[in-house]
Amino acid sequence: xxxxxxxxxxxxxxxxxxxxxxxxxxxxxxxxxxxxxxxxxxxxxxxxxxxxxxxxxxxxxxxxxxxxxxxxxxxxxxxxxxxxxxxxxxxxxxxxxxxxxxxxxxxxxxxxxxxxxxxxxxxxxxxxxxxxxxxxxxxxxxxxxxxxxxxxxxxxxxxxxxxxxxxxxxxxxxxxxxxxxxxxxxxxxxxxxxxxxxxxxxxxxxxxxxxxxxxxxxxxxxxxxxxxxxxxxxxxxxxxxxxxxxxxxxxxxxxxxxxxxxxxxxxxxxxxxxxxxxxxxxxxxxxxxxxxxxxxxxxxxxxxx
Amino acid sequence: xxxxxxxxxxxxxxxxxxxxxxxxxxxxxxxxxxxxxxxxxxxxxxxxxxxxxxxxxxxxxxxxxxxxxxxxxxxxxxxxxxxxxxxxxxxxxxxxxxxxxxxxxxxxxxxxxxxxxxxxxxxxxxxxxxxxxxxxxxxxxxxxxxxxxxxxxxxxxxxxxxxxxxxxxxxxxxxxxxxxxxxxxxxxxxxxxxxxxxxxxxxxxxxxxxxxxxxxxxxxxxxxxxxxxxxxxxxxxxxxxxxxxxxxxxxxxxxxxxxxxxxxxxxxxxxxxxxxxxxxxxxxxxxxxxxxxxxxxxxxxxxxxx
Numbered sequence: 001x002x003x004x005x006x007x008x009x010x011x012x013x014x015x016x017x018x019x020x021x022x023x024x025x026x027x028x029x030x031x032x033x034x035x036x037x038x039x040x041x042x043x044x045x046x047x048x049x050x051x052x053x054x055x056x057x058x059x060x061x062x063x064x065x066x067x068x069x070x071x072x073x074x075x076x077x078x079x080x081x082x083x084x085x086x087x088x089x090x091x092x093x094x095x096x097x098x099x100x101x102x103x104x105x106x107x108x109x110x111x112x113x114x115x116x117x118x119x120x121x122x123x124x125x126x127x128x129x130x131x132x133x134x135x136x137x138x139x140x141x142x143x144x145x146x147x148x149x150x151x152x153x154x155x156x157x158x159x160x161x162x163x164x165x166x167x168x169x170x171x172x173x174x175x176x177x178x179x180x181x182x183x184x185x186x187x188x189x190x191x192x193x194x195x196x197x198x199x200x201x202x203x204x205x206x207x208x209x210x211x212x213x214x215x216x217x218x219x220x221x222x223x224x225x226x227x228x229x230x231x232x233x234x235x236x237x238x239x240x241x242x243x244x245x246x247x248x249x250x251x252x253x254x255x256x257x258x259x260x261x262x263x264x265x266x267x268x269x270x271x272x273x274x275x276x277x278x279x280x281x282x283x284x285x286x287x288x289x290x291x292x293x294x295x296x297x298x299x300x301x302x303x304x305x
Numbered sequence: 306x307x308x309x310x311x312x313x314x315x316x317x318x319x320x321x322x323x324x325x326x327x328x329x330x331x332x333x334x335x336x337x338x339x340x341x342x343x344x345x346x347x348x349x350x351x352x353x354x355x356x357x358x359x360x361x362x363x364x365x366x367x368x369x370x371x372x373x374x375x376x377x378x379x380x381x382x383x384x385x386x387x388x389x390x391x392x393x394x395x396x397x398x399x400x401x402x403x404x405x406x407x408x409x410x411x412x413x414x415x416x417x418x419x420x421x422x423x424x425x426x427x428x429x430x431x432x433x434x435x436x437x438x439x440x441x442x443x444x445x446x447x448x449x450x451x452x453x454x455x456x457x458x459x460x461x462x463x464x465x466x467x468x469x470x471x472x473x474x475x476x477x478x479x480x481x482x483x484x485x486x487x488x489x490x491x492x493x494x495x496x497x498x499x500x501x502x503x504x505x506x507x508x509x510x511x512x513x514x515x516x517x518x519x520x521x522x523x524x525x526x527x528x529x530x531x532x533x534x535x536x537x538x539x540x541x542x543x544x545x546x547x548x549x550x551x552x553x554x555x556x557x558x559x560x561x562x563x564x565x566x567x568x569x570x571x572x573x574x575x576x577x578x579x580x581x582x583x584x585x586x587x588x589x590x591x592x593x594x595x596x597x598x599x600x601x602x603x604x605x606x607x608x609x610x611x
Contacts, residue, residue, distance in 0.1 A: 034390045088579050104336050105586045107393065108517055111510050112578030119568035119575070123552075235401065235506070242394055273415075276405030284398040288383045291391055 005146055006264045012152040012221065014260025015159045019214035020237035021244070021252035022163060023207045029247030030183045030203050036110040037085050038211055039234025040117045041078045045215030046225035047121050049074030050130050067133055071219065075212030082208030085113050086201050122227045129226035132219040155217040162213065163253055166206065170249070175202055183247075236263070239283040245296020254294060258282075311427040315495045317535045318430035319488045320515065322437045324527035326485030328516045329441070329477040334457040335385065337478070338393050340485050340512045342400030345504035346373040347486025348493040349407055352419045355494070362423050366490035370483050377482020381475040400509055407501045418500025425494040433491060437484060441524045444480075453477055457521075514574060518581050520588025529590050538570045 020042055027035040052070035056062045065073070089109040140149045170176040178199040181189035190196055218233065219225050236259050244255025259279055266278040286293060323344060330337040350369035354360045360368075384395045407413050444450050455463040456470045464470050493499045511534075519530025548569075581589070 028390065032390070034393060088583060104393075104517075105582050107336075107390075108514070109579045109582040111514060112575040112582065115510070115514075115571045115575030116579070117575075119571045122568045123572070231506070235397075238394065239398075246390065273409050274405070276401060277409060280398050280401040280405060284395065284402055287387055287391060287395045287398065291387055 001145055003268070006268050007261070008146055008148060010260045010264030011257065012149075012156065012260075013264065014240075014257040015152075015156045016214050016218050016221075016233060017237045017240045017260050018253050018256030019159050019162065019210050019217070020233055021240040021256040022166065022249055023210035023214075024237055024241045025244075025247055025249060025252040026166075026210075027203060027207055028241070029249075030179050031106075031200065033089075033106050034110075035085070035089075035207065036107065037082070037113040037117065038207065038237070039230030040114050041082055041208055041211035041230075042215040042218070042233060043121065043225075043227060043230035044081055044117060045071070045074040045078040045212035046132070046219040046229060047074075047125055047130075047227060048077045049216060049219055050132050050225045051125060053133050054130070067220075071216040074219075075209065075216055078212035078215065079205055079208035081117060082204045082211070083201060085110060086204035089113070118227060118230070125227065127227055129224050129229075132223050132225050149221070151220050155221060158213065158217065162210065163249065167249060175199065179203065236279055239279050242283050242293055243286050245293025248293070248295045251293055251295035313535070313539060314427045315430045315491075317532060318427075318434035319492050319495065320512070320531040320535050321434045321528060322430075322491065323485055323488035323512050324515045324519070324531040325437055325441045325524075326481045326483070326488060327512050328521065328524070328527040329444075329453075329481035329484070330474075331513070331516055331521050332445075332457055333453045333474050333477045334460065335474060335478060336393050336513065337396045337481065338509050338513055339396030339398075339400035339403075341504040341506065341508040342396075342403035343373045343377060343482045343485035344489035344492065344508070345400075345403055345407060345499075345501060346376055347489030348499045348504065349413055349419070349489075350486070351490035352421045352493045352499045353413060355421050355423045356419055359422070362425055362429070362494055365423070366487065366494065369490035369493075370487040373486020373489065374479050374483030377486075378475065378479035381478040381482075385471070385474050385478060397506065397509070400504075400506065404501050404504060414500075416501070418498060418502075421493045421497050421499065423494055424497050425491070427495075430491045430495055433487070437487070438524070438528060441527075445524045449473070449476070454522075511571075511574065514578050517588060518578060520590040522587060522592050523590060523595060525590045525595065526588050530588075534570070534574055537573065541569070541573075 020038060023038050023041075024035065027033050027038075049067070049071040052065045052073050053067045054064060056064045064070075089106040140147050142148070170179060178189065178194040179202065181192065181194050182196065182199060186196065214233070215225075215229075218229065237256065240255035240257075240259040241252045242255070243258055244251030244253070259282070262278055262282055263275050266275050270278075323340065326343065327337050327340045347366075347369035350372045351365040354365040354368055355362070380399060384392065384399065387395050408416055413419060445453070452463065452468045452470075452473045455466070455468060456473050460470055489504075512531075515530035515534050516527045517530075519528065519533070520526030
């Protein structure tokens with residue numbers, strides 16, 4: 001029974017990883033860009049949400065906001081930050097310098113953004129973990145002896161809706177066609193009339209939305225936010241994305257759930273200290289034995305999604 | 306010399322060695338985001354040998370360097386099979402596995418850390434850093450350095466020219482790992498204490514940024530990058546409190562604010578990174594810049610040679 005309870009818990013934890021992993025895989029799949037600001041965007045939504053719910057708007061414009069509104073603003077900040085990242089990282093990835101580390105240019109600037117945003121939050125709000133005033137944690141229901149918290153069920157539902165919606169967007173809509181064309185071959189897409197500078201920001205908006213959503217769900221479900229909250233979630237989401245296969249959305253879903261399960265089972269059988277070794281060992285093994293991941297293709301950025 | 310400056314000189318020397326450890330793989334086109342893992346290997350080996358067997362410092366640091374180098378050599382084969390984003394992720398995962406293993410190891414003190422009995426003053430890291438700098442300059446001037454540069458610029462052509470690029474990449478990765486391990490060993494003895502929290506993922510990121518901002522084309526780059534970012538907080542010591550109170554007032558925080566912490570230097574590091582990648586992605590110090598600085602006619606252009 002305890003094992004089933006752990007399994008349900010891992011599903012809930014996994015759903016946060018899934019959302020962040022989908023954000024990672026989307027940027028990699030379309031733009032072949034490992035966006036290291038994603039953990040920070042996740043953290044921004046949670047911390048800004050907390051600050052608004054605790055202090056209210058800056059300059060004393062309002063008192064503390066109710067938590068859903070605060071989280072909504074937090075998500076907006078995360079989307080705006082993501083667009084800012086696009087403006088200063090990806091727009092400069094033109095193959096100007098013919099050397100083999102040039103793919104690293106946006107990656108390195110995204111590391112720069114990671115440092116700037118995270119440390120600004122640290123300076124503004126301090127480094128301590130803060131309690132998020134969300135809905136009461138007592139909202140649980142019991143199905144056959146398994147305790148399930150209602151906010152977690154709701155967030156699981158939201159995650160499913162988002163992933164299905166994203167798949168629809170990519171496969172059926174005009175913007176999705178543009179994105180897939182860019183993933184296949186950016187130059188050809190450009191010649192055939194896909195406006196890169198209009199379509200690429202959509203990827204970053206979706207990234208910001210997914211991260212903001214994950215951050216908001218995390219804040220509500222775990223009731224605690226901190227400037228460091230992105231590091232752990234972000235690295236585990238990367239692990240999930242690689243296990244599932246880079247650039248594959250359903251791979252990220254599967255990988256995120258596998259990482260959540262691995263984490264919970266490792267805690268259950270070996271204790272909390274070994275989680276890092278288990279998750280990162282899983283990642284390293286995947287990279288060495290099957291670099292394309294479970295559902296991925298041999299080369300990334302070649303139009304699959 | 307006061308203890309304050311001795312500490313700064315030690316950390317500067319260690320950062321320079323560490324930066325060269327990351328520079329070598331990057332100079333062959335391999336981004337190594339697992340520097341903290343190699344540094345931790347060197348530091349913990351040195352700490353363990355010093356605490357358990359009371360070996361002299363040159364032995365502990367040397368063994369730490371060899372351990373990091375051998376591990377780097379062994380993992381280079383599977384890791385360098387991967388490329389681009391995968392390589393970054395694999396080196397990152399390696400550092401996390403090292404950190405996780407040390408955290409769970411009873412003999413290495415786990416989360417408590419280990420104290421290191423033997424202490425070295427600031428002069429040892431500085432002398433070692435000077436030797437490492439000379440070694441890397443020498444290495445870049447040899448035929449091996451030339452093949453590294455060629456591998457970085459175009460792997461396919463270099464391969465066609467008969468260079469064993471795999472050998473070049475693996476050697477650069479392993480030597481880099483050894484240098485990072487050396488930096489770790491010196492760190493352990495300089496600060497008399499190691500804990501795994503000081504070898505986290507952010508450390509790997511910082512040192513990679515030092516190297517990339519300094520420039521990867523010449524051996525001057527890592528030296529400049531590491532020196533600049535180690536000395537930056539000292540230079541900003543007077544300016545920052547004012548900026549901080551101003552910003553605090555701007556976002557509506559009333560009352561006195563504490564003295565600025567380490568966060569500021571990382572904000573500046575990050576902002577400079579973003580600016581550099583936009584304006585000068587090849588790094589601060591480039592070959593062309595050095596040629597201009599020599600105050601003589603630039604070397605004959607390609608057309609003239611041909």
